[in-house]
Amino acid sequence: MHSPANTPVYERVRRNPKFHELVRQRSRLALVLSAIVLVGYYAFMMVVAFAPGLLHKPMSDESSLSVGFPIGAAIIILSWLLTGVYSHFANGRFQDLTDEITRETLQ
């Protein structure tokens, strides 16, 4: 149904330097944020698998809650906040750039 090989519209986009700037900057943001989430999560899973004792430690001497709970909750909350960071930039600056490219291309 698709794949029109090298259609002129897409060729025009590729010649626009703004397109390459958009791709470079947005991809970098996506990769950095993904890396933060994945490294954080897999580091956590490695601790679960190889050093579970670390997560068993109580938060303080008389506390029943272990440090594992705030750490786990932080993984959930921080990774949600990162989706906010991405949406903020992707829907702001990068979307403006995309709209500009689209306008210039379809003129």
Added chain:
Amino acid sequence: MIARRILVAASAAILAAALSAVPALAAGDVGQLEKQPINLSAIGMFIAFVVMTLGITYWAASRTRSTSDFYTAGGGITGFQNGLAIAGDYMSAATLLGLSSLVFAKGYDGFVYTISFFVGWPIILFLLAERLRNLGHFTFADIASYRLDQGKIRTFAAIGSLTVVCFYLIVQMVGAGQLIKLLFGLDYNVAVIVVGVLMVVYVTFGGMIATTWVQIIKAVLLLGGGILLAFLALSRFGFSLEAIARSAIASHKDGVKIMGPGTLLADPVSAVSLSLGLLFGTAALPHIMMRFFTVPNAREARKSVFYASGFIGFFFLIVCVLGMAAITIVGTDPQFFEGGKVGGKLIGGGNMPVMHLAKALGGDLFLGFLSAVAFATILAVVSGLALAGASAIAHDLYARVIRKGEATEREEMRVSKIASLVLGVLAVVLGIAFEKQNVAFLVGLTFGVAASVNFPVLILSMYWKGLTTRGALAGGIAGLISAVTLVILSNAVWVVVLNNPAPIFPYEQPALFSMTLAFIVTIVVSKLDSSASARAEREAFEDQFVRSQTGIGAAAAAKH
């Protein structure tokens, strides 16, 4: 018009069946302890929900004219609405009942499971959401086959979707059966059939518009119910998480061990395989991917993930609080155990702690409300699944592969409705066959297959220029066969269903092995592919890449 008349008749029949079941229940068989006395408030609230959703389905039926309306609600859903609907799809019976019961039974291990369910969301946003929206039309196969061979890749992607849909339907049906057995005193099989019938009605008549609104209403009810229950639970402990933890340690048979990782994920191979399956399986669930095609553009697609992950993360944290609170409140109360023996078998089965918690804290009325919401949850999720399955059959297999794009919209719609009926029957049969399983493990299995079959071809088609039809096909088949085989050889099927003494595959999660295999086979075969078609497919990547980044060329898909 005929469709709407049939819908009215069907609704009347379902209501009549639901009402006539009541006196039959009153007689109830006293012999089975698992069955509960009738809870009239619960039945009332459930019927209210069914009436409301059938009303929406009636309204949606008048707006579902084109295939675009049917599969994607015409692309007219906002980011916020879609965020709620995605959250609704994800906050299924498995997450409410399964995760809270895992925390109830295993403490911190259940929490680790919960975190693993969640972290896929940011990754979906960063790597997939805008590309899904910019490239997709109706199904995930649209993207996978964008520059590859239509017939082969589309067929394969549709089969991958259907496999995942069937696995996940089993999970939902098992949850439904157990829940209604506990709440209504209905037979497990009857409960499963009721869910199957309602699902077919929503999907067949209301398509994606009805499915989305059922999902949104349910998400709001579930979040509201969860918050209220957490508030009541916290009030028992002076709003102190510390007090909940102290009390849980005192009440749980494993004592202080529940405060950290324990036996459930003790084996590192199991833990990594589980997390891979949940992380990348999330990204490749067909009913979740489908939701990205219901919003008008990439901007709304991004917003929907932000809202969805906020709702899901918040709800998951609540579910863990509920599970921990239930360790004390449910786990020490004889009324929730069969024969009143504390520490024995929970009434209604292992997935029921959160329901018992509702009864302990809010009485029959609140139990009724939460049970009605949980039932609604199952209905809404199975409807999304059935729609995803129906679109794979009707749009991919029938319209694109068999008819090669020559089918009219009428014909395609007709096939999709027949397909949802067939899926309904299949769901009922499989739901009955898998009665004895813990639903959370089955969810893990679903995700393992999604991660091994759909995810590699999805991510490589978007990110790797070198992907060819042969590579995608070989890798996908390797992923499908290895994932399904490992699932069959694992404890969940080999021992529990097939009654063999010991599992051949020792882990619950196939993803680590099957997903890795799928990626390796895909890449190696693609690299070795020197055919002319492979060259054309690699060249077509450049245009696909521009569209995936900018949405140019995708706009038409959203305008209706």
